[in-house]
Every structure is written in structure tokens, then in C-alpha cells.
Amino acid sequence: MKVSWLQDQLPQLAEHLESSAEELNGLDAQLGDGDLGVTMVRGSRQLLEIREELPDDWGMALLKCAQAFTKTSGSSYGTILATGLMAMAKQKKGQAEMDSSEWAGLLKVALEAMQHRGKAKLGQKTVLDPVSAAQKKLESDPETGLLDLIEVVQQTIDEFRDKPCQIGRARIFQDKSIGLDDPGMVAFKRLLEGIVPN
């Protein structure tokens, strides 16, 4: 697929994130500062702004997507997401094509970069955990469809629900966080849901 595929996805992705904003703010408010929905909405609105200008080069296009988040938010999730996108951008520099078989590898470099940036470990109940689960699933079965990936992410959310958040703002409320979904995990699920399977 080409960058135009991404361009086609953006409107409904943005719409889905707008409609999830309240939910994400609410989840984040229980454990943090309640701005996660705002972060996602601002980022996706910025994506719509630059949609037309996205270059054909996947590397450059992903870099611009990353910047859509670093420009509009100072919150952790925006930076973590941008870090992942940038890592993928480096990988895809100069390429106008992307194949779904590349997803596992791209998610892998993204995950590494995100771990390096945020200094969090897997298992600490952050967005890293569902990203890792999705990456593993794709690695074992490169043909995994989007709906199955979303299923894997949901399983990770369920699995971590009764564990404590050990990183970020939510770390302050370790005990309170038991029984609550990690907002960043849910935001990742909403991101995937915003993409229409082709």
C-alpha cells in the first residue's frame, strides 16, 4: 500500500478518536491528569490538517505524523506515540510502498524506541504491553487481520486490569489503579479501531 492509503484512513480515524475523547479523558482522570482524550483529538486534528501535504515517501510521511503529536501535546502518550512513529519512519525512509508483512518488523522497532524513550519495562501496565502483544501475534502470523489484532489488544487490557500501574502519573495511584484499565492501552485499541480493514 501507498501513502495515499494512509491519507484515505485519516478522516475516519480522526472521527473515531473524537468520539472516544470523553472516554479516554475519563479513564486518564481516574489515574492521571485527564488529558489523554485531548491529546488524541489534538493529534488527529493536526493529522487532518497535514493530510493533503503528506509526501509519497513513507519515511517522510510517518515523520510528519509523528510531528503532528509532538507539536500538539506535551503529554506522555503523544511523545511515546511519536517516538514509535519516528522509529518506523527511519525504517521506511525512501520507500513509497509498504506491505502488511512488514508490520511485525515495524512494530518491533517502534516498541524498542518507545521503551528506550520512556524507560518503562514490559509488564508495567502501559501502552507498551498491547503493542508488544500485537507485535508478537504478527510475528507468529504475519497474515493476522486487523480485527484479530484488536482482539489481542483487548485480551492484554483484560489481563492487566487487576495489576497496578507502575509507570507514569498513574504510578502515584498504584493501588487505585488495580481494577482500572490503563488509559494508554485503551487509546491504542481505539487507534486500531479507527483503521478500516482493507
Add this chain to the structure above:
Amino acid sequence: MKVSWLQDQLPQLAEHLESSAEELNGLDAQLGDGDLGVTMVRGSRQLLEIREELPDDWGMALLKCAQAFTKTSGSSYGTILATGLMAMAKQKKGQAEMDSSEWAGLLKVALEAMQHRGKAKLGQKTVLDPVSAAQKKLESDPETGLLDLIEVVQQTIDEFRDKPCQIGRARIFQDKSIGLDDPGMVAFKRLLEGIVPN
């Protein structure tokens, strides 16, 4: 009478003021800062301290009494009282004798000085009002006994009860002050009560 008469009075005067302290603090707390009892107690303790040293000259003795209040308190009542005592001290300078027939005249100069100091007018519900009433009574009947004077003071207190305080801290609570006795008036009554009629 000589200064020794005053020296004899001081112990029971101080005792009476100690036992009135709580009442005076309480009255002042309703309308001001609740320190009137403290002011009177500190002043009378200081009077006991200097009791032995009081000179034979009524002028000097009254000056020392005034200073007992200016030294121990910064509150209005202490200063007003001291002002009155100082005015009387000037009048009695160089005299070792005092006659009860002089009381009307002494209270008159005291009242004038207190009015000048505090810039309050008669009728504004302050200690000035019972002092003035007592002064008038003595003027019309120089033989008035202490118990009758105390009676006159109590009448003034009763008369002003339902008027508003218009001066000092209590002025802030003009409405609230209606129905409440002015603390300074009551303190003046307690002062007179502390003197044993001879």
C-alpha cells in the same frame, strides 16, 4: 486621702480584675479581638509590681499607674485608660493629698483627654459614656458614694445595650453589636467594683 490609700486598694483591685478576665475577654471576642481581659490583667499585675515604689506625690503616682498600662498592652483600652490617668496626674502634680470632692474635676480632665486621644464622641457606645455619666453625677452631687456611681455606670450600660458600637474594632460589627454590652463599659464597672468604699 494619700497615695498609701491607693496602695492599699491595689491588691483587691487586681484580684477583682483577674476574676473578671474571662468575662471581659468573652465580651471583647464577640465584637473585637477578645483581649480586653488580658489587657486589664496585665495592667493590674504591673500595678502590683510597682505598688511599693509608688511615690507620695499623687501626680507621679498616677503617672506610674498610667505607664503600667502603656507598657503592658497595645490595645485601645489600655491606652485610653492611661490617657485618662495621665491627665489626672498632670492635675495632681506635686500634691500628696486628694479629696473625694476633687473626683468630679479629675474625671472631667480625664474624659477630655480620652476624647482627644481616641477621637470618639459621647454617645458612640464606648467607655467614654459611663465615664461621662459618672462625672456628671459627681458634679451634681460631690458626695455620691462608690456604690451609687457603680449604679450609674450600670444604668449607662443598660441604656446603650441596644445601640450600635460606632468606634474601635466593634464598629466593624455595628449591627451585631446591638444588644451586646460594650466591653470597655463593663471593664470600667469592674474597675470601680475593685475599689473598696471607705
Add this chain to the structure above:
Amino acid sequence: MKKLLNDPYKYVDEMLVGMCAAHPEIYRQTGEGGRVIARAGSQRPDKVGIVSGGGSGHLPVFTGYVGHGLLDACAIGDVFASPSVEQMAEAMKVAHAGAGVLRLYGNYGGDVMNFDMAGEQLEMEEDIQSTTVLLADDVSSAPPEEGEKRRGVAGMVYAFKIAGAAAEQMRSLEEVTRIAQETADSCRSVGAALTPCTIPQAGKATFEIADDEMEMGMGIHGEPGVWRDKLKPADDIAHEMVDRLIADRAIDSGDRLSVMVNSLGATPPEELYILYRVVKKRVEELGATIVMPLVGRYATSMEMSGVSMTFCFLNQEREALLQAPARCAFWQVE
């Protein structure tokens, strides 16, 4: 409204000990019970002495403003209570260096009685020449025709600064007094309170106010204001305060004035700056110029939330004196 203290009756004494310990190069404790704060070092001979005094609980007012180009000494009472006549007389003695003493303080009944009495006492005993200038800048505390009844609030900071600079120039008592009086006459203030504070010895709030209410025109000890109502947006409050100040003394085109946006204690500088935007715009729209704006905590009521706004109208003389060097622990002008 929680306070960090030991024995409430020692609040002021312990505070003064700590203040002098932290700034020994600026403050010196003297007087009966240590209730007089004087400049460290000795008085410059023949400089007019400036003393102030009043209740504690308003830092930097009054004690904090002892320092070069400001006050020479200060008598300090318990929280919100006047110092004694003795303490005021002591402050005046310390401040006297041969050229007389100006008593410069806020118009509160108790303070006035005590300072007057102290002044008379000193003139009799020691032949120290002295004058009085009262600050009565709070426009909400009485109508203009009863201006002499008004309370003194943050305007006194300008009077300390400007008179202090004049004294530092070795001007005469008469001159320093004139300048102080002109400064006092040029100041207008208005305050608004959002919460009360707690007097240590009383242990309870000075007044009650609902969680969503404010009171316009309230005094720094909780003296009742002109209205109490729901808390308004910051810009509305700023506009109303400016309106009240200019209703009392108009700002003319070409005027030069300093503006103080002052926190009563808890209100943070962030919020003072939000208000200052409006004040600056309003003053400049009238064709006037703001000189040396003061935004911060200059006259407080311990942990009270709220703000006051002061305009100090300047002429050439006052402007130069306002900008002359001064130094205390809370304020430095170079």
C-alpha cells in the same frame, strides 16, 4: 487555613527571631521584648528617621520594609494588634539620629492612639521632634468626603519607598514629611478577599465566606467590604477594581503612575499576572503610563486569598524617589 506554629502566643516573637537570624545584615531586633526591628548597623547621623508600626501578620508590611532607602525602625504588635506605646516610643528613639522622626503608618484607631501618645511622650521626655503621616488609601473603607476615616493598606509601601529615598538624600524632616504626605495623598487602593486567614491566638478564621463567594472592598483584617457575591472571572474583578479606583481619582491622559497588583497571601503570582494584563490595558487606554509596576506580595494578611490593587500617582520628584535604590529582605530596587 492551617498554620505552622508552636505556642500561638509566641508566633510573633519566634517569627521575629527567625527573620533577624535569616537576614542579620538587614534587620536587628531591639526594644522591650524584642518588638522593635531596626536596621542592622548604626543610624547615619542627621538622617531623618522613619518609623512605622502596627500589627503583625502582614509581611513584608511593616517590619519587612526596614532597610536601606526604606524604614529605619518599626514597632510590631501581635497579629493584627497594635504595638504598645512603649514599643512605639522605642522605635522612635532608635530611629532618631538628630534630625527628627517621621511616623508613617496606616490609619487604624489603635495604632493612631498609641503612636500619638508615644510621640507626645518622646517630645516631653527627650525633645525629639516628630511628625505623623497616615496612610488612608483604601477607597472602599469610606466615601471621599470622609477620606480621613479611610484605612491604610498597600499604599503604604509606596510611602515607605518614596519617603525612605527622600530621607536617604538627607532631606529635612519637614521635606520628608511633605513628600510622605503627598505620596499618601497620591495613593488609592481597593481590595477583594476570597478567603479569611487565621489569627494564631484566636485559632479561628477572621470571618466566614462560602466556597464560591468573594467580597469586594474587604479590609486586610476582614473589615466588611462593599459587596459579597459569587466569585467572578478574573478580568471582571480587575475591571471593577480599576473602575473603583478611577472613580475616586481619575486617570488623565499623560499621567504617570505606578500600579501595584498585590496578593493578600495565598493568591499566587500566576493569578496576579492574569489581573495585571487588564490593568495595564485600562491605564494605557486612558493615555497614562505605568512606571515600575509592582506585581507580587507586598502587603499581606498571612494566608488570606485575595488581591489588592493600588495606584500611586507620580510627579517628577516622586518618580525619581520611587526608582532610587532600596534594599530589604523582601524588595530590592537598584
Add this chain to the structure above:
Amino acid sequence: MKKLLNDPYKYVDEMLVGMCAAHPEIYRQTGEGGRVIARAGSQRPDKVGIVSGGGSGHLPVFTGYVGHGLLDACAIGDVFASPSVEQMAEAMKVAHAGAGVLRLYGNYGGDVMNFDMAGEQLEMEEDIQSTTVLLADDVSSAPPEEGEKRRGVAGMVYAFKIAGAAAEQMRSLEEVTRIAQETADSCRSVGAALTPCTIPQAGKATFEIADDEMEMGMGIHGEPGVWRDKLKPADDIAHEMVDRLIADRAIDSGDRLSVMVNSLGATPPEELYILYRVVKKRVEELGATIVMPLVGRYATSMEMSGVSMTFCFLNQEREALLQAPARCAFWQVE
């Protein structure tokens, strides 16, 4: 916990506008959305730039400390929220005058991620050399063996001051970074909160605490502390804070250190001085000397009640730099 504001979402922007309007000779607003505060005037060529950044609501930290002998620029987020990567990169660009940039700020996850990313971005794009020194001085936030997890609090004021003076002496990026790191390593802080504050956008208190309770060791954003119990007498609190600090780093006889007794906002200077008495006594009993004590509001959480205490151990180099001239709207050292 009432705030003077208009639209809570404009709290920071309006505050910055007001701050720059009040002190145009010190601050200049730049960057996307005006969220970078830089020194007024232009950068001195070849001086090392020092930038900081973090959430708003801590004035004078961070923005307030932009000024001569202190910071060159600062990126400022919403209240208690990190600035964006872009804003941090902009602050660094403004601060860069040919000799590289030191990023000097508190150890908070979001800030670290963003500043790291901004630094990498700038090194790639513009070849600006940069270094990082993190403040992690809050002893209650992690045990000594996990020192790198500690939060940065008021100790950063010392780091700004000392590194700022070193940069002003035209020292190299390497030198300034070394000095900043050594200062950061020499600071120990502990805080105690009595009340929460209100984040404008959230509109409610950051935490709940009973009317008669305090929390020892609480962080400046309400991060949980080490105990919560009845409010203690001021001297007990001061002693415990000193105990906690010296348990983490002993004071030896002959040591020279600066001590900060800092209000988190609402707590008035009166009460800081009550605490300072105890600190001074304790430090001097150990045979050490206090240099330039700082008692006041140096690092706050808006209208929070509470205090923090910081010890900054000095050597000759740091002592001289601490006392070198500096000037911002909130602090002047001559």
C-alpha cells in the same frame, strides 16, 4: 482554594502575557503559542545557553528564573503538565548562542521524555550540542539507592543560580554541565503539605486532606508522601525535616551550606521564619555554617499550604557562584 482566572484553558497563556507585560526588561515571550519565555534582549554570543522547562503553577519556577545569571530560556506547559517537544526545542534554539545548551530541569517522566526527544531532534536538525542535568533532590520520593528515581523540587533553584553564574563567566558547556551536575548532586530537599491546590483545568483539589492533618514528604503535585497525621507543632516539623535531610546526607563539622526554607504557596513568610530558627540552630550545632539562607517563596504549587526545606552543600566554587550577581523578577542577588 479559590482561583482568580477566566477560562481555565487560558490560565497559563494569560499569566505569561501578564508576566511579560509587567517585566518587559526581563522576559520576552516567544515560541509557538508563546510558550517559551526567553531573556529580553539578545543572547550574548558564545555564552552557554541554559534552558529549563516543565509544567506551570510553580512560579518563580521555572519561567520566573529566566534572567541575568540564571536561565536563558524556558519552555512552559499547562499547569503541572509537560511542555511539548516542539516548545522545548524552541527554547533550546533561542538559548543557543554558539556554545551549546544545557537542559537543566526536574526529574519527571514526561519532561524527561520530551526534553530528550527535543534534544535529539535538535542535534539532528541543527547540530546544536546539548547536555542534560536532572534535579532529583526530593529525599522522600525514593530511597538513596534509587536516587535516579527521585523527583526534582526546590533544589533546582540552586542549580539554576550556580550554573547560571558559571555560564555568565563564559565557561564551556562541559564546565557548566559539570558544575550543574555537582550542584544537583549537592542538594537534598524534603517537603510537607498542609493543603492541596487546584489545577485550573481540572477545577478541583489535587488531593484531599483533613482540616487537622498534614502530609510529610508529599511532592509538589500532590505525589504521596511518607506519612499523614495530625498537624504537628512547627518546631517538631522543622526538626523532622532536618533529621530526614541529614539522614540522607550527613552535615559534617566545617561544612558550608545554603539552606532554603520555602513556602509551597499559601504558607506565609511569618511561618517560614518560625521554622528557620530551628534549622539554623540545628545546622550550627553540627559545626556547619549557613551561607546565604533563602527563606521565602522560591518554588511553589500555586496556593498550596506547606513548606519544603533544601540543603545545598557548597564548595568554594559553588559558594562564589551562588553569591554572584543575578536578576529576575522574583530574585535578585547583587
